[in-house]
Amino acid sequence: MTTQVLTILGSTGSIGVSTLDVIARHPGKFRLFALAGHKQVGKLAAQCVQFAPEYAVVSDGEHAASLQNLLQTKGCKTQVLHGAQALIDVANDDQVSGVMCAIVGAAGLPSALAAAQKGKTIYLANKETLVVSGALFMETAKVNGATVLPVDSEHNAIFQVLPRDYQSCLNEHGIQSIILTASGGPFLETDLAAFAHITPAQAVKHPNWSMGQKISVDSASMMNKGLELIEAHWLFNCPPDKLEVMIHPQSVIHSMVRYLDGSVLAQMGHPDMRTPIAYCLGLPERIESGVGPLDFGSLSALTFKEPDFNRFPCLKLAYEAMHTGGAAPCVLNAANEIAVAAFLDGKIRFTDIAKVVADSLEHHVSDSLHDIESLLAQDACTRIRAKAFISSLK
Ligand code: NAD
Ligand code: MG
Numbered sequence: 001m002t003t004q005v006l007t008i009l010g011s012t013g014s015i016g017v018s019t020l021d022v023i024a025r026h027p028g029k030f031r032l033f034a035l036a037g038h039k040q041v042g043k044l045a046a047q048c049v050q051f052a053p054e055y056a057v058v059s060d061g062e063h064a065a066s067l068q069n070l071l072q073t074k075g076c077k078t079q080v081l082h083g084a085q086a087l088i089d090v091a092n093d094d095q096v097s098g099v100m101c102a103i104v105g106a107a108g109l110p111s112a113l114a115a116a117q118k119g120k121t122i123y124l125a126n127k128e129t130l131v132v133s134g135a136l137f138m139e140t141a142k143v144n145g146a147t148v149l150p151v152d153s154e155h156n157a158i159f160q161v162l163p164r165d166y167q168s169c170l171n172e173h174g175i176q177s178i179i180l181t182a183s184g185g186p187f188l189e190t191d192l193a194a195f196a197h198i199t200p201a202q203a204v205k206h207p208n209w210s211m212g213q214k215i216s217v218d219s220a221s222m223m224n225k226g227l228e229l230i231e232a233h234w235l236f237n238c239p240p241d242k243l244e245v246m247i248h249p250q251s252v253i254h255s256m257v258r259y260l261d262g263s264v265l266a267q268m269g270h271p272d273m274r275t276p277i278a279y280c281l282g283l284p285e286r287i288e289s290g291v292g293p294l295d296f297g298s299l300s301a302l303t304f305k306e307p308d309f310n311r312f313p314c315l316k317l318a319y320e321a322m323h324t325g326g327a328a329p330c331v332l333n334a335a336n337e338i339a340v341a342a343f344l345d346g347k348i349r350f351t352d353i354a355k356v357v358a359d360s361l362e363h364h365v366s367d368s369l370h371d372i373e374s375l376l377a378q379d380a381c382t383r384i385r386a387k388a389f390i391s392s393l394k
Contacts, residue, residue, distance in 0.1 A: 003031050004281075007090045009057075009111050010102035012037035012044050014212045015125040015151065018273045019100050020047060022281060025288055030281070034081075034090035036103070036111075039063050045070040048078040055079050057086045087111040092118035098281075100151075101126040104214050105337050106379050109133060113372060116141040116148070123280045125151040127231045131333045133375050134234030135368075148235065149280040154180045154228055155235055156276030157254035157267035162236065170238060178238055179256040179264070180228055181248040182307065183208050183271075185220040188249060192311060198350035200343060208251040208271040217340045218314075221353055222307065226318020227336075230329050233322060240322050245315070247305040252294070269294055313354040321361060326368040327378050328361060334382035335360035342390050352393055359389045 006023075010016045016037070023030045036057035037044035048056050048071055056071070056078045058064050064082035071078055081090070091099045091111040098121040101112040108126035113133065115122050117140055124130070129137055141148050150156050158180075163173050186205055187198065204216040211219070218224035229243050244258075251271040258264050269275045270291050278289030309316040314336070321328040339356035342348045348356070360382050369375045 001029060003028060004097050005031050005033050005095050006098050006100060007034040007036070007093070007096050007115075008032065008100040008102065009036045009087060009091060009108065010038070010100075010104065010126070011035035011047055012040035013102055013104060014210065014215075015102035015273060015277070016100070019102065019123075019277050019281075020051065022274050022278045022287075022289055023051070025290060029287075033093060033096050036087055036090065038103075041067045041070060045074065045076070048076050049074050052076070053078055055081055055086075055090050057081045057090055059083070084110060088114040091115040092120070097121060098123060100277075101129065102151075104128075104212055106132050106333060106376075109137075109375075110372065113137060113140060116146045117144055119145040121147045121149065123149050123151050123277070127152055127227050128333050128337075130231045130234045131227050132330045132379060133372065134230065134329070136370065136372065136375070138234050138237075149283065150231075150235055151273070151276050151280055152228060152231060153271070153273060153276050154255040155232060156279055158232065158236065158257060160267045160279065161257045161265035166236065170236070170242065174260045175242075176258040176260050177242045177244050178232055178236060179244045179246050179258060180225060180232060181246055181251075181253050181255050182222060182225040183219065183251045184247040184249050184305070184307075185222065187220055187311070188247065188305075196349050196351045200346065203343070203350060207249070209273075213344060214337070214340055217343060217353075218336070221314040221350070222312035223314035223318060223336050223340075223353070223357075225307070225312075226315045226321075227333065229318060230322045240319075245307050247307055248302065249305075250299070250302055252299060252302055314357060317354060317357050317361060324361075327364055327375075330369065330375055330378050331360050331364040331382045332357060334379045335386040338383050338386035338390070348390055348393060352390075355393070356386050356389055360386050 032051045032053035034055040035053045038059050064080045068080045092114045099115040100123040102125040106128050109129045112129040150159050203220040206216050253266045256266040272291045274289040275291045321332040335357040339353040
């Protein structure tokens with residue numbers, strides 16, 4: 001058995017913790033080169049003690065000093081690094097074979113791109129990387145021989161039911177469309193009149209999945225499905241008109257592919273991210289994930305429903321940004337990150353999220369952006385505009 005050497009970016013988050021859970025089930029199969037945990041020093045220290053990575057990365061000197069202290073008191077030899085360059089360094093080090101990209105938001109882009117430039121196997125949870133820089137990221141991965149494996153459950157499901165060489169052309173394989181399923185989140189049946197009063201606590205309480213705060217709010221607004229459309233567009237080289245969204249509240253079917261002979265292939269399982277994570281980490285083998293078998297006898301029904309843009313205006317905005325292309329998805333994402341943070345901070349209403357995003361999209365510069373510097377500049381510029389718009393709402 002060859003040991004895979006891994007870096008986990010965002011190890012202290014929901015995906016990071018699930019990844020470490022899978023890794024712990026396979027002693028000797030994986031060795032950890034680095035764990036990165038932003039500002040969550042206590043959790044990161046405990047992970048270092050358990051998994052003994054060579055490096056731990058935090059975001060600034062202050063958190064580095066407190067992590068260093070904690071590790072010393074526990075007798076842990078992990079070296080502490082900090083800052084944006086350190087994230088890049090642990091992603092593209094020569095010893096590393098695979099990088100789990102599980103930072104939330106566009107903050108995860110530079111390190112994911114660095115891993116692509118070095119031809120690593122990239123376990124991609126950070127969908128914002130593809131939304132912001134899909135063309136650049138996929139081209140960089142291709143040119144440098146990097147393998148991009150989708151961790152996001154829908155994309156992982158699609159990846160499992162597509163033919164292996166689908167990238168050549170979806171048409172050649174008789175694929176008619178890709179169907180992304182969506183739970184519809186906690187407000188699928190909520191009276192529309194109550195939407196303006198939705199609280200952050202209600203929005204992060206997803207009915208089926210346990211996830212970080214930002215993606216939970218995105219799921220409640222269905223912006224998450226919009227980001228996933230753009231993610232699928234780039235990952236599977238799939239034209240926008242071959243992408244469908246179907247609400248499936250039980251979250252048992254994780255997505256589907258429609259073939260021209262009338263067949264629809266679906267991947268099913270419990271809503272537990274350890275399944276797609278284990279699928280990616282184990283390839284080409286199937287490995288144990290800790291997720292139990294699906295008990296069909298206990299499933300009452302699998303139901304489906306078309307999404308309603310009145311209820312979920314963020315999904316409509318994402319469709320439009322995908323069709324516009326160029327810098328529009330980057331703008332969509334940056335404005336959404338600012339709006340979701342403001343909502344979680346109690347500064348705007350749930351219904352304002354779509355307004356903030358729509359305003360930024362109306363004002364964005366529409367040219368294509370081909371390098372990371374211009375993408376990050378567009379991202380920064382949109383954040384300023386979105387914050388100003390939020391101030392004007394008061
Ligand atoms: P989370 O909030 O639970 O964790 C985010 C991680 O990123 C943490 O380790 C945090 O410390 C780190 N982080 C946050 N801001 C950072 C910054 N500025 N710089 C460096 N590190 C930073 O989020 P999550 O739910 O684990 O999601 C992570 C990514 O995976 C997101 O892009 C999300 O869309 C995607 N994803 C998550 C799930 C899920 O079930 N949680 C499913 C599919 C895709
Ligand atoms: Mg998903």
